[in-house]
Amino acid sequence: DGGITQSPKYLFRKEGQNVTLSCEQNLNHDAMYWYRQDPGQGLRLIYYSQIVNDFQKGDIAEGYSVSREKKESFPLTVTSAQKNPTAFYLCASTISRTGTASDSPLHFGNGTRLTVT
Amino acid sequence: GQSLEQPSEVTAVEGAIVQINCTYQTSGFYGLSWYQQHDGGAPTFLSYNALDGLEETGRFSSFLSRSDSYGYLLLQELQMKDSASYFCAVKAAGNKLTFGGGTRVLVKP
Numbered sequence: 001d002g003g004i005t006q007s008p009k010y011l012f013r014k015e016g017q018n019v020t021l022s023c024e025q026n027l028n029h030d031a032m033y034w035y036r037q038d039p040g041q042g043l044r045l046i047y048y049s050q051i052v053n054d055f056q057k058g059d060i061a062e063g064y065s066v067s068r069e070k071k072e073s074f075p076l077t078v079t080s081a082q083k084n085p086t087a088f089y090l091c092a093s094t095i096s097r098t099g100t101a102s103d104s105p106l107h108f109g110n111g112t113r114l115t116v117t
Numbered sequence: 118g119q120s121l122e123q124p125s126e127v128t129a130v131e132g133a134i135v136q137i138n139c140t141y142q143t144s145g146f147y148g149l150s151w152y153q154q155h156d157g158g159a160p161t162f163l164s165y166n167a168l169d170g171l172e173e174t175g176r177f178s179s180f181l182s183r184s185d186s187y188g189y190l191l192l193q194e195l196q197m198k199d200s201a202s203y204f205c206a207v208k209a210a211g212n213k214l215t216f217g218g219g220t221r222v223l224v225k226p
Contacts, residue, residue, distance in 0.1 A: 033214065041218060041219070042216045042218040043160070043204065043216040044216075045213070048213065048214075050212055056211065056213070058213070090159060090160070094212070103148055103165035103208065105162030105165065106162065106214060111159055
């Protein structure tokens with residue numbers, strides 16, 4: 001079955017440590033996204049990538065970094081520069097379409113809940 | 118940049134109809150999507166409007182007015198399982214997808 005896998009489901013880290021969240025998809029999607037969700041809040045875009053070896057900053061990129069070396073993988077590193085990293089992180093992917101008449105929906109992974117103390 | 122406004126919470130009884138409004142400000146607008154998220158789960162896609170008008174999918178319908186930068190999601194014949202958060206999302210140039218803050222819908226018996 002095709003889908004998006006995020007691992008691990010729960011992650012605990014000490015303050016000052018960098019941590020990398022994994023996101024793998026076997027849907028053959030071109031575009032991949034990282035969102036952050038805080039309790040009772042919406043999804044805020046961290047980074048997104050339309051093709052391999054290319055990515056763009058979203059609305060809250062500070063303190064995060066990404067890479068897109070393979071089509072299937074889009075890991076997110078939460079660096080020690082991120083002031084408040086504890087959150088629920090969601091990875092998503094979609095077929096990259098630029099037309100307006102139709103849309104390819106985002107497929108989300110089950111998320112990683114990161115706690116930094 | 119993009120910004121979206123939607124109500125934070127709506128409460129209704131089973132069988133009722135609920136309308137969730139979404140107003141947006143964006144440059145390079147392509148379309149408006151709606152997603153549902155149950156507590157602790159991942160968002161799932163409900164609908165997408167690129168053109169003005171109403172799109173109907175079963176009990177859920179979505180409407181868009183591009184001139185008013187406004188859309189809504191209509192939930193009909195509410196069921197207990199519809200208790201969830203609902204997000205509108207704007208698709209802009211470069212496939213950038215920005216979400217609103219979400220509307221928590223609570224369905225009571």
